[in-house]
Amino acid sequence: xxxxxxxxxxxxxxxxxxxxxxxxxxxxxxxxxxxxxxxxxxxxxxxxxxxxxxxxxxxxxxxxxxxxxxxxxxxxxxxxxxxxxxxxxxxxxxxxxxxxxxxxxxxxxxxxxxxxxxxxxxxxxxxxxxxxxxxxxxxxxxxxxxxxxxxxxxxxxxxxxxxxxxxxxxxxxxxxxxxxxxxxxxxxxxxxxxxxxxxxxxxxxxxxxxxxxxxxxxxxxxxxxxxxxxxxxxxxxxxxxxxxxxxxxxxxxxxxxxxxxxxxxxxxxxxxxxxxxxxxxx
Amino acid sequence: xxxxxxxxxxxxxxxxxxxxxxxxxxxxxxxxxxxxxxxxxxxxxxxxxxxxxxxxxxxxxxxxxxxxxxxxxxxxxxxxxxxxxxxxxxxxxxxxxxxxxxxxxxxxxxxxxxxxxxxxxxxxxxxxxxxxxxxxxxxxxxxxxxxxxxxxxxxxxxxxxxxxxxxxxxxxxxxxxxxxxxxxxxxxxxxxxxxxxxxxxxxxxxxxxxxxxxxxxxxxxxxxxxxxxxxxxxxxxxxxxxxxxxxxxxxxxxxxxxxxxxxxxxxxxxx
Numbered sequence: 001x002x003x004x005x006x007x008x009x010x011x012x013x014x015x016x017x018x019x020x021x022x023x024x025x026x027x028x029x030x031x032x033x034x035x036x037x038x039x040x041x042x043x044x045x046x047x048x049x050x051x052x053x054x055x056x057x058x059x060x061x062x063x064x065x066x067x068x069x070x071x072x073x074x075x076x077x078x079x080x081x082x083x084x085x086x087x088x089x090x091x092x093x094x095x096x097x098x099x100x101x102x103x104x105x106x107x108x109x110x111x112x113x114x115x116x117x118x119x120x121x122x123x124x125x126x127x128x129x130x131x132x133x134x135x136x137x138x139x140x141x142x143x144x145x146x147x148x149x150x151x152x153x154x155x156x157x158x159x160x161x162x163x164x165x166x167x168x169x170x171x172x173x174x175x176x177x178x179x180x181x182x183x184x185x186x187x188x189x190x191x192x193x194x195x196x197x198x199x200x201x202x203x204x205x206x207x208x209x210x211x212x213x214x215x216x217x218x219x220x221x222x223x224x225x226x227x228x229x230x231x232x233x234x235x236x237x238x239x240x241x242x243x244x245x246x247x248x249x250x251x252x253x254x255x256x257x258x259x260x261x262x263x264x265x266x267x268x269x270x271x272x273x274x275x276x277x278x279x280x281x282x
Numbered sequence: 283x284x285x286x287x288x289x290x291x292x293x294x295x296x297x298x299x300x301x302x303x304x305x306x307x308x309x310x311x312x313x314x315x316x317x318x319x320x321x322x323x324x325x326x327x328x329x330x331x332x333x334x335x336x337x338x339x340x341x342x343x344x345x346x347x348x349x350x351x352x353x354x355x356x357x358x359x360x361x362x363x364x365x366x367x368x369x370x371x372x373x374x375x376x377x378x379x380x381x382x383x384x385x386x387x388x389x390x391x392x393x394x395x396x397x398x399x400x401x402x403x404x405x406x407x408x409x410x411x412x413x414x415x416x417x418x419x420x421x422x423x424x425x426x427x428x429x430x431x432x433x434x435x436x437x438x439x440x441x442x443x444x445x446x447x448x449x450x451x452x453x454x455x456x457x458x459x460x461x462x463x464x465x466x467x468x469x470x471x472x473x474x475x476x477x478x479x480x481x482x483x484x485x486x487x488x489x490x491x492x493x494x495x496x497x498x499x500x501x502x503x504x505x506x507x508x509x510x511x512x513x514x515x516x517x518x519x520x521x522x523x524x525x526x527x528x529x530x531x532x533x534x535x536x537x538x539x540x541x542x543x544x545x546x547x548x549x550x551x552x553x
Binding site for chain 2: 169171175176180190193270271
């Protein structure tokens with residue numbers, strides 16, 4: 001802790017460890033390189049069978065191959081489009097049902113007393129277990145996948161909306177009362193905007209869940225989506241293909257998640273969770 | 283029960299003026315009459331006067347204010363503002379809270395015209411922008427119209443809340459510990475500002491507070507309350523010249539009022 005300060009001065013400097021001084025970009029790239037190096041090492045020395053773990057090179061080659069298929073509009077792009085439709089439709093249904101139920105539960109005594117206990121009960125069930133039911137009811141087409149995706153994504157939105165509707169403080173409620181605001185005005189001009197941070201937390205969880213729902217339903221119920229491609233590749237022990245398909249699938253999930261985040265930043269620019277980005281615009 | 287105990291006996295400013303807000307025998311009980319929050323009280327606010335209610339926590343002063351704001355119905359008694367009974371929230375009642383309660387997704391001016399937007403719609407709210415700018419200037423917030431409220435300091439936010447209270451041109455201002463969340467320096471300053479604003483608009487106001495010196499400083503008349511059940515145990519007319527200054531707060535007369543109210547509150551606490 002000593003320093004080269006002039007004699008007589010006591011200079012006390014904060015010690016920052018070496019690992020905390022690495023710039024973010026270097027740290028991220030460095031970690032990736034290290035993991036790939038370890039992966040190559042494990043492969044080269046035959047520690048794990050190549051069927052279980054292909055080499056980084058093989059995987060990279062397959063990633064490029066899938067990219068070419070996707071860009072040329074091949075069968076993989078059609079599969080990706082089907083999965084995209086399932087995810088988007090599932091998310092839209094989840095939002096419609098989630099907001100409605102969330103407002104019912106968060107805004108009415110009936111919802112809180114009668115509906116909420118059932119929602120909690122269903123929420124504690126493993127929702128993936130409902131997949132066979134959806135397949136039996138809706139068939140092996142896109143509908144059953146949308147249903148499971150929406151089913152999984154609905155609950156975080158309900159919880160987020162209901163919690164958001166309780167996020168305001170007593171003063172805000174009193175203020176709206178003294179202004180003679182109607183129930184709808186109070187809901188749309190105060191409760192919902194105040195609750196937006198909670199609602200977006202729910203939407204972000206839902207955006208992740210809706211992907212899991214669509215892919216799970218495809219694994220179990222076939223169809224023509226990306227999940228089916230993964231299942232087939234895995235059953236044929238084409239492990240590099242599985243890896244590259246998962247990578248592109250994650251891009252879909254990532255895009256959906258970021259659309260939600262961007263909308264959040266636009267709408268909830270005033271909240272502390274998003275304030276650091278917008279502070280520069282002020 | 284209400285005994286005017288002003289030491290000089292002279293009516294304070296505005297005493298002879300027209301009564302604007304009258305409460306007669308107003309009481310409130312909760313839980314099918316089991317919990318008596320407020321014993322029957324009489325309160326009269328005369329035009330252009332500043333009154334305050336002081337009392338310990340749980341003495342029913344918030345209940346009294348909610349009744350006066352038309353948010354909570356009284357169990358008994360008459361509540362009359364400007365000749366018509368108060369049966370619900372009214373635009374001629376302006377209210378302000380301990381927290382500024384500005385909405386961070388609205389700019390300062392959008393927050394201020396919110397009461398107009400709620401009552402008359404968006405078009406009327408836009409038309410009220412000119413009015414809002416005028417009031418902003420009155421409270422010293424000129425130039426902050428388009429600033430989002432999360433960027434305002436505590437004192438500035440309370441100034442904006444004053445503007446929002448004034449935008450509907452209310453007959454009476456109800457102030458629920460408006461500056462108690464501010465630090466003491468800003469608080470004294472805001473009290474001076476409040477006096478200036480009330481005097482410039484000859485506003486009729488009722489302040490609820492925990493602070494004896496704040497009550498004495500701002501008021502023409504102080505209502506002292508005791509708790510369990512809440513009742514007004516004394517009304518004290520503060521006969522100090524206006525405008526009041528912070529120098530007056532160390533004058534003997536000011537100290538005598540503070541002492542008198544303190545001893546009443548102490549007595550009330552041990553009843």
